[in-house]
Amino acid sequence: MEAKPIDLKRCAIHTRTNKPWSLAECCAAYAKRGVGGVSVWDDAYERIGSEEAKRIIDDHGLGVPALVRGGFFTSLTEQERDSSLDHNRKLLDDAAVIGADMLVLVVGATPGMSLVEARKLVTDGIEKLLPHTEQTGVKLAIEPLHPMYADNKSCINRVAEARAVCERLDHDLLGVALDVYHIWWDPDLKVEIETLGIAGRTFGFHVCDWKLDTNHLLTDRGLMGDGVIDVRGIRGLVEASGFSGWTEVEIFSERYWAMDQNEYLDLIVERLKSST
Ligand code: ZN
Numbered sequence: 001m002e003a004k005p006i007d008l009k010r011c012a013i014h015t016r017t018n019k020p021w022s023l024a025e026c027c028a029a030y031a032k033r034g035v036g037g038v039s040v041w042d043d044a045y046e047r048i049g050s051e052e053a054k055r056i057i058d059d060h061g062l063g064v065p066a067l068v069r070g071g072f073f074t075s076l077t078e079q080e081r082d083s084s085l086d087h088n089r090k091l092l093d094d095a096a097v098i099g100a101d102m103l104v105l106v107v108g109a110t111p112g113m114s115l116v117e118a119r120k121l122v123t124d125g126i127e128k129l130l131p132h133t134e135q136t137g138v139k140l141a142i143e144p145l146h147p148m149y150a151d152n153k154s155c156i157n158r159v160a161e162a163r164a165v166c167e168r169l170d171h172d173l174l175g176v177a178l179d180v181y182h183i184w185w186d187p188d189l190k191v192e193i194e195t196l197g198i199a200g201r202t203f204g205f206h207v208c209d210w211k212l213d214t215n216h217l218l219t220d221r222g223l224m225g226d227g228v229i230d231v232r233g234i235r236g237l238v239e240a241s242g243f244s245g246w247t248e249v250e251i252f253s254e255r256y257w258a259m260d261q262n263e264y265l266d267l268i269v270e271r272l273k274s275s276t
Contacts, residue, residue, distance in 0.1 A: 006273055008033070008273075011249065012063065012246045013035055013037075014039040014249065015038060015040055015044040017256075018261050020257055031061060033269050036063055038057060039248050040066070050098050051097055057098065065248055066100055066204055067104070070087070071108055074113060076110060081121065088125075092129070092132050093136060101139060103139070104141050104204065106143055107142060107154050109151060111151060118155035123169065126140060133171075133174075134173065137173075141177035141203040142166070142176050144161060145182050158183075158186055159188070159189065163192065176202055176203060177203055177205075180234050181250075184210060194237075202243045203245065205245065207224055208251045209229050211228075212228055214227075223251060223267060
């Protein structure tokens, strides 16, 4: 499926991508290059607060696809799980103030707990968040993570497992964030993207690349075009399935964080056009 040319106004960049910059520096630089949105990580506003963050973002006329990130529903004790739910409720409140469309959920996994048990806790936890989700109007997007994270970060690895939770809870404000880094290898990817799209459950689309010679699986992600993922092909599938939301650049990279961030951002914009 051939994707249409990218529209920068419908692209957003995660603040973590330009980690050395403050939220204000990110927003100014994105707006200057015609990038339409910013997805806000919690550390980007923790010192200034959500209202000041909203003011900065509005000053630059940017949209906010996502607040990143909530979740972590699989603690061993009920007390810890309750406190995690309270933290998620606070994040939903922040997302509402900031004007984020969704809160991205990294669902959690706990060493020693079976993945089946962990998935039950995830479904329970999300169900308990839904009333607050309705109050705030902020969507919840489950992000399946690559199976390398099944040990302690996410018991939801394939798109199908994220879809199963959505179908079980069947709520308009619950969907999935698709990140090419986590899903590109999935043999069912095409049919899963189509099924999610038809159900209107694809809420987010994150891009980066998987480098062949990666030296760290968390902090050596590639820029689109650096690696093996057919990012444009996946975008074509996602858009053909009915998704018309943002394309979000989310890259954690010590190598790119060490660069001059303005030069790096120019490269991101170039790769959005050439390789996304
Ligand atoms: Zn992501």
